Amino acid sequence: MVQPLIQLQDVYKAFGDNVVLNGVSLSIFKGEITSIIGKSGEGKSVLLKHIIGLIEQDRGTILYEGKSISRMKKGERNALKKKFSYMFQATALFDSMTVFENIALPLKEKTRMPKKEIRERVRNKMHQLDLDDIDRDYPSQLSGGMKKRVALARALVTEPEIILFDEPTTGLDPIRKNAVHSMISDYQHRFGFTGVIVSHEIPDIFYISQRIAMLDEGRIIFEGSLEEMQSSDNPLIQQFIQGQESRRDGLTGLTPQPQGERRYQEEMARMRNDNTTFTIVILTIDNLDMVKKMGGYEARQTAFKQFASRVQQSLRITDICSRLGMNKILLILPRTRKDEAEELCRRMAEKFRSEGHMEIQAYPGFCFSVSAGMAEAEMDKPIAKLIAVAESAKNIFYEFKVC
């Protein structure tokens, strides 16, 4: 069994009569993003503040690599603190400092890095987060999305091992929200930090999390992967999932991934009972990273949204169109054989081509390309396995040169 990087054991915290954490036990694993979800006011921020040591528990233990943090010597605790970074709910940028100074602050406070190196590090982070040319601006001059990105740059600038995010996308529109999620996810893949995110952005947050923990009435009532959450028989979890059924994916307006997977189970049941077949199609935008390189993170989200909306408009009313991860769409086509699905995709691609370009004309010569993989259902084959079959048979579906 892998040892958790951080482990909360029976943590209890009350403010006067208000018991907020009532025996929280939670494991956070190295290199993963864990999302903490739960109703408003349940104590998610308080829990996060315990992890970083901003609030001390009344009872219980918090372990780092198996060692109790409260038993650590001062020097050891200080060294540990340097491994953490925290992105606050309300960005907490200093209005009297420029963007550059805000981002440079943790380096000045936590390290002895020479000025020249600080300058290079800050410029580099700003570039990676689409923040070039605003180093001399003040936070009050920035849009909400930019402020979040500056806060993200500040959280990342020390290249911390563990980053805690408290509602990193509150108040943003879906495109900017997804741009921030996508930045967090990209960074996590590149640098492998351990992330803990408190968020209301369900289901969007699921796309970037490896683990989900649900806080309810002062305790963690579930922790595990998204798949485990969906198959949990805990009535509170089921209630929560059903409560999310009617929600659309924030970015694309499509059925969110968890519901898409539920619909797959329903089609499988129909196959068993009525002896019908169905086919799944995975549409992957192959060059979203290129869109990002040319137009930034928000352009990438816009391109995905536009493509998803085109796909949805071209489908039959019974077809299921759901978002799958950061750059994929899953179609479930009931009562459809694989050859019929191929024909449907061919017609869809033709229609897109005849309709003209995606609205990303700002980048001449850009080629927008999507590939499609499909697989016909087999009795009782789990969705992950059928997706793998579909992906292994991927072909160019649609290529469009923006001139």
Ligand SMILES: Nc1ncnc2c1ncn2[C@@H]1O[C@H](COP(=O)(O)OP(=O)(O)OP(=O)(O)O)[C@@H](O)[C@H]1O
């Ligand atoms: N420093 C504090 N002193 C007293 N009470 C506090 C303190 N911090 C938080 N609380 C209380 O703890 C409870 C949980 O607050 P918290 O902000 O952690 O909830 P949350 O789940 O993050 O909510 P939201 O999702 O709305 O941000 C609230 O009742 C809040 O008033």
